[in-house]
Amino acid sequence: MASLTLDKVRKTFGSVEVLKEINLAIEDGEFLVLVGPSGCGKSTLLNLIAGLETSSDGEIRIGDRVINNVHPKDRNIAMVFQSYALYPNMTVRKNITFGLEIRGVSASERDKAVDDVARLLQIENLLDRKPSQLSGGQRQRVAMGRALVRNPDIFLFDEPLSNLDAKLRVDMRTEIKKLHHRLGSTIVYVTHDQIEAMTLASRIAVMKGGILQQFDTPQHIYEKPNNMFVAGFIGSPSMNFIEAKLVDDNGKIAVTFDNNGQKVVLPLLENSPESYKSWVGKDVVFGIRPEGLTHKRTGSDKPGSQYVNFDAKVEVIEPTGADTMTVINLGGKEIVARVRPDRATNPGEMMTFSADMNQISLFDPTTELRI
Amino acid sequence: MGASSSTESNLMASLQRNLSKIVVAPSFAASLFFVYGFIIWTAWMAFSKSRMMPVYDWAGLRQYERLWQMERWHVAIENLLIFGGLFIVICLFLGCLLAVLLDQRIRAEGVLRTIFLYPMALSFIVTGTTWKWILNPGLGLEKMMHDLGWASFKFDWLVNSDFAIYTVVIAAVWQASGFIMAMFLAALRGVDQDIIRAAYMDGASLPRIYFGIIIPSIRPVFLSAIVVLAHLAVKSFDLVIALTGGGPGYSSDLPATFMYTMAFQRNQLGISAASAMMMLATVMAIIVPYLYSELRGGKKNG
Ligand SMILES: Nc1ncnc2c1ncn2[C@@H]1O[C@H](COP(=O)(O)OP(=O)(O)OP(=O)(O)O)[C@@H](O)[C@H]1O
Ligand SMILES: [Mg+2]
Numbered sequence: 296m297a298s299l300t301l302d303k304v305r306k307t308f309g310s311v312e313v314l315k316e317i318n319l320a321i322e323d324g325e326f327l328v329l330v331g332p333s334g335c336g337k338s339t340l341l342n343l344i345a346g347l348e349t350s351s352d353g354e355i356r357i358g359d360r361v362i363n364n365v366h367p368k369d370r371n372i373a374m375v376f377q378s379y380a381l382y383p384n385m386t387v388r389k390n391i392t393f394g395l396e397i398r399g400v401s402a403s404e405r406d407k408a409v410d411d412v413a414r415l416l417q418i419e420n421l422l423d424r425k426p427s428q429l430s431g432g433q434r435q436r437v438a439m440g441r442a443l444v445r446n447p448d449i450f451l452f453d454e455p456l457s458n459l460d461a462k463l464r465v466d467m468r469t470e471i472k473k474l475h476h477r478l479g480s481t482i483v484y485v486t487h488d489q490i491e492a493m494t495l496a497s498r499i500a501v502m503k504g505g506i507l508q509q510f511d512t513p514q515h516i517y518e519k520p521n522n523m524f525v526a527g528f529i530g531s532p533s534m535n536f537i538e539a540k541l542v543d544d545n546g547k548i549a550v551t552f553d554n555n556g557q558k559v560v561l562p563l564l565e566n567s568p569e570s571y572k573s574w575v576g577k578d579v580v581f582g583i584r585p586e587g588l589t590h591k592r593t594g595s596d597k598p599g600s601q602y603v604n605f606d607a608k609v610e611v612i613e614p615t616g617a618d619t620m621t622v623i624n625l626g627g628k629e630i631v632a633r634v635r636p637d638r639a640t641n642p643g644e645m646m647t648f649s650a651d652m653n654q655i656s657l658f659d660p661t662t663e664l665r666i
Numbered sequence: 667m668g669a670s671s672s673t674e675s676n677l678m679a680s681l682q683r684n685l686s687k688i689v690v691a692p693s694f695a696a697s698l699f700f701v702y703g704f705i706i707w708t709a710w711m712a713f714s715k716s717r718m719m720p721v722y723d724w725a726g727l728r729q730y731e732r733l734w735q736m737e738r739w740h741v742a743i744e745n746l747l748i749f750g751g752l753f754i755v756i757c758l759f760l761g762c763l764l765a766v767l768l769d770q771r772i773r774a775e776g777v778l779r780t781i782f783l784y785p786m787a788l789s790f791i792v793t794g795t796t797w798k799w800i801l802n803p804g805l806g807l808e809k810m811m812h813d814l815g816w817a818s819f820k821f822d823w824l825v826n827s828d829f830a831i832y833t834v835v836i837a838a839v840w841q842a843s844g845f846i847m848a849m850f851l852a853a854l855r856g857v858d859q860d861i862i863r864a865a866y867m868d869g870a871s872l873p874r875i876y877f878g879i880i881i882p883s884i885r886p887v888f889l890s891a892i893v894v895l896a897h898l899a900v901k902s903f904d905l906v907i908a909l910t911g912g913g914p915g916y917s918s919d920l921p922a923t924f925m926y927t928m929a930f931q932r933n934q935l936g937i938s939a940a941s942a943m944m945m946l947a948t949v950m951a952i953i954v955p956y957l958y959s960e961l962r963g964g965k966k967n968g
Contacts, residue, residue, distance in 0.1 A: 347863050368869030380860035384882035394868035441864075 296450040297343070297358040297481060304353035306339055306505075313339050314505045316353070321483075329485045330492040331502035332492060332528070337485040340502075341451050344483060345374050354467045354525065357448055368397075373442035374451040377458065379434045380428040381441075388422040391440045412440045415474075422569055432463045434643060438476075452484040468494060489529050493517070501525045519656070523663040532585050532620065535630045538660070539581035541574045548572065550581050550657070553626045559605045564652050571657065572665055580658040585620065585631045585653035590638035591647040602649040609646050612639055621646070627652065705946065716931035729936035738916050739941065742924040745831045749920065750899035753842070757895050758888065759820050760839065760844025766876050768847070769854045779851070782844035782899035790841065794908025797837040798824065803932045827917035830910050834902070834918060837909055842898060846891050853884040893956045921945050 306314040314335045320325045338461065341347040344355060346367035356360050362370050381392050390502075392405045393410060399406070413419045416436045426434060435455060442450055442535035455471075456464045461666045472495055475482055484509050486492055492499050493513045501508040501516065501524075509521040520526035526534045539552035540559070548571050549562040561581075610629070613620040619639040621632045623646075632648055640646045655665040681688075689856055715725045733739050764782055785793065800806040801824040812821035823829035857880055865875045903922035910918040912927065919927070921941055928938035 345863075345867060347866070367867045374864065374867055376860040376864060378860050379860050380858055380864040382861060382865065382879045382883070384879060384885075393865070397874075441868075445868075448726070479726070614706040 298325075299327075299449055299481060299483065300354075300356040300630065301340075301344075302356070304340075304343060304355060305351050306336070306343060306348065306586055307351045310507060314343075314350075315361045317507050317509060319500055321481065323481055324479045326484065326495055326497045328492040328496035328499050328563040329483065329502060330487060330489055330499060330528070332510075333487060335502045336505040337487070337502060337567070338453055340372075341453050341483060341485050342439045344449070345369055345451055346370055353406075363603075371448045371570075372451060373445050373447040373449075375438045375442050377454040379438040379458075381434060381437055383476070386423050386425055387418065387437050390426065390437060391444050394441065394445050408444050412444045415443065416440050431459050432467065435459065435467060439471075443474075443478075448481065450480055450482045454487070454579065457486070457488070463525070467509075471495065482572070490531065491593050493529065495539070499529075501528060503528075518654075521665055523582070523658050526582050526658070530584055534582045534584050534630050534656070535588065536658075537581040537625055537628065537630065538585070539579055541571065541577060541579055541657075548575060550655075552581060554605065554607055555624070559625075561603045561605070561650055561652065563655075564590050564601060569666075570666060574657070578660050579666065580660050580663075582656035582658060583650060584654060585633040587651040588630070588632035589649050589651070590632075590634045592649040592651075595649045601653045602651055604647050604649050606645055606647050608644050609640055609644055610640055623648070624663075706943050708939045711935060712943045714936055714939075716935035716939070718935065720935060720947055724934070729940040733937050733940045733944070736937070738919060739921075739924060742919040742921045742941075743915055745918060746900065746920050748831055749835055749838070749902070751881055752832075752901050753838050754892060756835070756839045757843045757846045758891060760843040760851050761891065762881065764847040765850035765854055768851055768882075779848070782847050784844065785841045786845040788841065790902075790904040791835050791908045793841045794905045797840070798909050799832065801833050803834075824910065824945045825914055827914045830914060830918035834906055834909055834920075837853070838898075838902065838905055841905075842895065843946065846895070849887055849891055849894075850884070853887040854880065857883065889956065893952060896952050900952075 299319075301317050301319040304314060304317045304553075307311065313404060317340060319327070329340060331337055339348060343350050346365065348360070350363060357370065357372075376624055379446055382393065385393065390407055391409050392400075395405045395408060409422065410419075413422055416439060418433065418436050418440060421429060421433055421437070426437070429437065435458075440453070452471075456467050459467060468491060471484075484491075484495060497512050498511065499513050499516050500510045509516055509525045516525060516529055520529065520534075523536065527536070537552050539550045542549055542551050544551075544560055546569065547562045549560050551558055551560045553559075591604055592602045594600055595604050607623040607625065609621055610624050611622040613622070614636060616636075618633045619636045621634045623630050623632060658664065659666055677942075682883045688762070691700070711720060712729050713725060713727075715721055715723050715728070763784065767943075768779060772778075801821070803809070803822045803825065808819060808821045812819075823833050861883075862875055865879055870878065901922055902920055903926065906912055906918060906923050907922050907926075912919040912923045916927075921944065925938045928934040928941065
């Protein structure tokens with residue numbers, strides 16, 4: 296168990312800079328999820344921590360120990376690979392004990408360790424099978440067993456669930472979370488699935504193009520995304536972006552945008568940040584998540600309410616059971632609102648929506664950064 | 667009128683239906699006749715009294731008995747065992763080693779691969795002739811060493827009846843090991859790189875990763891390589907003809923050269939046919955179980 300620090304870590308392949316000055320620090324026992332679109336450098340970062348690649352610059356520390364030049368086997372790190380990477384010629388038991396055997400652990404200790412891990416992962420009855428005789432989920436468990444048995448300081452997972460079917464993925468996700476609670480180990484977990492990131496992480500690092508976009512707790516990233524990329528990447532369906540303008544509305548700051556010829560004016564709450572003042576009269580991007588845009592709420596007509604109402608024509612409805620996703624068209628853009636099924640109307644009809652002004656984000660349209 | 671046009675369209679339809687069969691038919695007939703027909707004819711010859719010309723009177727197993735009484739046939743069989751055994755083992759070893767070394771993502775891999783693979787593109791006659799020059803004591807290696815001043819250097823295997831068969835091994839290994847390397851390299855490239863990484867993180871050394879994990883997991887390729895090499899060994903003919911001509915004497919005869927000599931120089935068509943049948947049986951003994959396991963494996967996977 297140990298903390299992990301990445302200090303100004305860079306990685307170049309030839310002339311291509313794949314990672315640009317990554318700074319990350321997690322405490323002992325934290326669950327860090329690296330998330331981002333394909334090719335953003337997640338696996339590369341994980342490989343740097345594992346020691347499978349060497350960093351071009353910067354420092355990687357486990358606890359107080361700088362490990363840049365430490366051989367992977369001496370870093371006390373275990374990794375679970377996306378393709379499981381089980382040794383095809385060995386039984387499950389041999390797969391799990393291979394690393395111990397190389398480290399010179401005695402046979403009796405190895406047997407005990409395998410039994411413990413097998414019980415933990417419920418793979419006792421699979422120990423004498425070859426990997427080819429296992430299902431995907433079982434292979435996944437064996438791969439985790441191989442990592443667990445070494446009792447490492449840090450676990451690395453590289454998209455461990457992406458080869459499983461949807462149902463199994465959810466089950467394994469829960470199981471990994473339970474395992475983390477139980478062992479209290481430090482985990483770095485790579486995924487491009489933002490739901491996995493939200494559910495598992497104690498902290499999320501969102502990456503894009505080799506640049507760390509935001510590093511924070513899941514809730515904070517969800518509520519206060521640093522920029523439009525993070526806002527759009529985290530959350531499903533993703534955040535709505537509306538081209539808008541900040542105006543002075545009788546002494547109060549308000550967001551205004553065009554709704555098919557009509558002007559919608561949404562006054563901001565009193566407790567809005569001071570920084571909004573300097574943006575009055577300028578174009579902004581108004582970001583609101585689908586759940587911040589609902590059917591007309593009770594109490595929304597009262598003055599000083601956090602809800603502001605406006606009317607719009609319903610284009611499409613997508614019932615999901617719990618909620619009905621209602622698509623409206625604002626300024627040529629499709630906007631999704633999350634409506635209670637019994638309040639949903641049919642496509643083509645007008646409907647009154649409430650915007651929850653507590654859940655809004657404003658972005659600079661040129662830099663795409665949060666205001 | 668109506669009737670004739672309908673028969674015409676019937677004809678066209680059946681032509682279209684059977685077009686692929688019609689196209690394949692001539693080559694099918696040819697191989698049926700020239701390959702399988704002559705196999706049967708040879709089998710017949712082996713039971714006949716044929717000497718110089720084919721005759722068709724029944725002699726039972728007489729030709730086989732004579733064959734197995736010939737000292738020369740025993741030499742040929744023994745040579746085949748020596749040659750085949752060494753050829754297969756050395757090719758597997760070298761091919762495997764080269765493939766593992768090339769798999770290390772070294773620079774100039776493409777060039778090296780071509781260099782190693784190139785001998786396979788030569789005909790055995792060229793290989794045999796080249797190595798005949800290289801190994802000829804008066805021309806090649808030995809002469810070169812003498813010219814360089816190493817007067818006591820002696821390498822006369824080519825003209826030594828105890829060692830001539832080993833020169834065939836050298837030339838054949840030179841020719842085929844690159845091909846075996848390519849087979850292994852393809853298999854190694856098919857191995858998930860993450861397995862190597864995982865083993866590396868487990869602390870395994872590179873030799874241990876290869877010999878403990880990677881090579882055992884590409885075992886099927888060994889089987890394919892052995893089958894390819896074994897059938898090359900059994901039907902080796904041109905290489906021996908070009909390199910040693912079966913000599914000195916008949917000390918480097920292989921069954922194929924034995925058969926040729928019997929048929930076309932010694933006027934022993936019957937014995938030759940019998941030896942051909944022995945070779946066929948040997949190849950079948952290798953190929954049939956292999957094909958059987960391959961086809962059955964295919965069904966299991968499919
Ligand atoms: N050995 C290499 N040589 C050159 N470029 C590389 C190498 N390995 C990775 N890259 C590049 O680095 C970038 C990041 O790759 P990486 O594998 O880390 O992406 P990733 O975030 O894990 O993507 P994915 O979600 O698809 O797995 C990619 O643009 C890739 O092309
Ligand atoms: Mg990756």
